[in-house]
Amino acid sequence: MRLRNKPWAVKLVNDHPESVLQNPDPDKKIDWAERFGNDHPIEIEVGSGKGHFITTLAEMHPDKNYVALELQTTAAGIILRTKLEKGLDNLQILRGDAADINSFFGKNTTDVIYLNFSDPWPKTRHEKRRLTYKSFLSKYEEVLKPEGHIEFKTDNSGLFAYSVQSMNNYGMFFDFVSVDLHHEKPEIVEKNIETEYEHKFAAKGNPIYALHAHFET
Ligand code: SAM
Structure with a gap:
């Protein structure tokens, strides 16, 4: 499913590198404990779309860390908007390929x-x-x-x-x-x-x- 490109979403994603990792270098390991600020257990949703599932889980379980792995920038922006509205510190967005x-x-x-x-x-x-x-x-x-x-x-x-x-x-x-x-x-x-x-x-x-x-x- 391809979402229509939303310029606000692209800008939001670009403005929040602390919450969205974009196409990270596959040769460098990501320090998730550093990004989350703790070493709580990690759960990943692959292909989160607009993110209703993963943002709901993150809200329900503040003691766990969640990563939304998603190809599309517009989808990443929509998830990020919810993350910021709900203050979900235990959710990171990874724009990349499964x-x-x-x-x-x-x-x-x-x-x-x-x-x-x-x-x-x-x-x-x-x-x-x-x-x-x-x-x-x-x-x-x-x-x-x-x-x-x-x-x-x-x-x-x-x-x-x-x-x-x-x-x-x-x-x-x-x-x-x-x-x-x-x-x-x-x-x-x-x-x-x-x-x-x-x-x-x-x-x-x-x-x-x-x-x-x-x-x-
Ligand atoms: N999981 C959501 C739901 O159930 O409403 C969205 C489902 S949608 C059909 C599939 C999603 O997976 C799209 O947002 C697409 O961009 C993403 N996707 C597809 N292939 C992917 C891949 N290789 N890596 C990361 N995300 C992918």
């Missing part, structure tokens, strides 16, 4: 990676771009702590089926799988934080697919 996630984060540094409504890339020739393709899984494995895990949600049945297969072939373990997240038991539904895409597709009556999975420990 393909470089293992250069942005050290080995065994991250507790959770969230993949929410990732672009489906339905054509077979684009398989390698899917964020659950094996090359991405191996980067997530590197970055996650041994006890860490991935949480994935989508409305796209094709991407969901592909991701289950890809993770299974990789040797991952599934801790939770749902083909209709919004109609699970109340305690599961109540804990769910909707993303913008999720809100839109669920309102149309589409089922939401979800899974939690971890690598061999």
Whole structure:
């Protein structure tokens, strides 16, 4: 999904280097403890879009650190605006490509990676771009702590089926799988934080697919 370019968002991002890292040098490790001012556990959302999910999480858990990893500057600017309005010191925005996630984060540094409504890339020739393709899984494995895990949600049945297969072939373990997240038991539904895409597709009556999975420990 490509957002229309918003000049205010670009300016906001450029004015706040303390909150947004833009295309950092992949050869230099980022000192996240220095950026956050503490060494609290880190959770990453890959492809945060306008950021409703990650800003809500950050507001709910001030004792954890969150990173919104997003390709688009306009999306980064929209997330930043919410961060500044809500005073979310535990949220950093990283404008970059998920393909470089293992250069942005050290080995065994991250507790959770969230993949929410990732672009489906339905054509077979684009398989390698899917964020659950094996090359991405191996980067997530590197970055996650041994006890860490991935949480994935989508409305796209094709991407969901592909991701289950890809993770299974990789040797991952599934801790939770749902083909209709919004109609699970109340305690599961109540804990769910909707993303913008999720809100839109669920309102149309589409089922939401979800899974939690971890690598061999
Ligand atoms: N997660 C949001 C939601 O559920 O509402 C946005 C979903 S939108 C379909 C996908 C988002 O992922 C877009 O904002 C896009 O810019 C971002 N994205 C796609 N590929 C990416 C990549 N390789 N690295 C970082 N972000 C990416």
